[in-house]
Amino acid sequence: MSIAIQGELGSFSHEAALKMNPQATILPCSLSAEVFAAVERGEVEGAVIPIENSLAGSVSEHFDLLLRHTVAIERESLLRIRHNLIALPGSTLGDIRRVSSHPVALAQCRRFFEEHSKITATPFYDTAGSVKQMMEAGDRSMAAIASAQAASQYGGEIVLSGIEDDPENYTRFFLIRRRDRLQPDAHPDKVSLAFAVENRPGTLVAALEVFASQGTNLIKLESRPVPGRPWEYVFYADYQLSDPEAADAPLKLLASHCSMVRELGRYRAAAGAV
Template sequence: MQIAIQGEPGSFSHEAALKFFPEATIVPCSYSPEVFRRLVDGDVDAAAIPIENSLAGSVVEHYDLLLTHDVAVERETLLGIHHNLIAVPGAQIERLVRVYSHPIALAQCRRFFAEHPQIEPVPYYDTAGSVKQLMELRDRSCGAIASAQAAAYYGGEVLAPNLEDNAENYTRFFLMRRRNEVAANQQANKVSLAFQVENRPGTLVGALQAFVDQQINLTKIESRPVPGKPWQYIFYTDYQLASPELAEKALQLLDEHCSMVKELGRYSAGQIEG
């Protein structure tokens, strides 16, 4: 099993991929479009992507890529996110002047930087990538914020664990496959869906009424602009699935109000562990 991820080995995406398949071979990619391209082209068997963080919100780029590629969500998992200050062995917090990490990780550790004003937070493309760079440079005046797994993978030292401002920090990850290879899940209790309503009065209300009429519980809805079509929007929703028949009925009713409907996946909802 080869699973593509965006980022370097030791990243949170790496950890999530191993939750899906502990014996998987991880295929790191520099950018998210590369993850989707490799999956569609058949270079890998599956891909693991973050889709939403409980503090930072949705990864909107991944919603857009899900919409435009012939893939589907097969599984979901929730990963607790714990940020660690990592440095070259022998470094000291008091002597650090810069700390690198992904912008979202830096934003989730504001308290640490407020307590250490001499340290400059520096955005980097990936949490684990920042540790990889750190260990290549061997600069004891710099640090990185990433997972404990990244520290172990690259040989860094954890100077301070659990830097996150909020302990209730979780990220939803999707496991995707090519659409024609996703098997029906008889235990599925959640659906992710994208739709675009007709540009006329009442269409969004009518689309949402389709869920109400079937007593379907919407757990998430947000809009994204349609590229090249100003002031037109795609709506992304998650809803709880009571039965496959209800899902089919909801799709049928949505078609009456929408110019586009695409089911992104039916799967079992991830659960917070511990």
């Protein structure tokens, strides 16, 4: 299976893609919009995208792109995020004076920088890309924070492992495919959807009451602004299914309260993270 990811080879998205499909051929893309376009045009069979981190929250851009493109969620997976200090082979902690990585990764390793005040944190566009840049520079005073996959991909050496502040650090990933190529799960227990309500008193409450009336466990709800329409919002929700046969009922009832309802995926919830 060919899978597109945003970022360089060796990124956490690369690791998540291989977890979902160990034999996958990975296509790295610079921008998330390129990932979705590659799926929609049929250049790849699917894409693996991060949608939510347990510490940093949701990847808002990916919600917007899910709604904009003719793709759907086929599977989800949880990945335990382990940040590693990676340097040139043979380098020691005492050699390092500058560490680069994605701003989110740097923020999740604040304790490391507090304990090593002589080391400067430098933001970079991508975790794996920071390892690639460091290896190309060949400077022992440089290091990067990234996954073990990135160290293996570019020949770096892990100086310190697990330097993240909080070990309960997980990212939820979606495997998305074009809707006409979707291979749905035979036993889904979770639905993701988007809906919009009219800007009138009580409309959002009425929409939420649909889930309560059906005994549906609504486990996630967040809003995103509608481009070009100030102060109007699209709501993204996840709900659990006790009975797959009952999945359609909330969607049908929502239609009577909403100006737009779109199912983004019906799949099995990830069992655990590795």
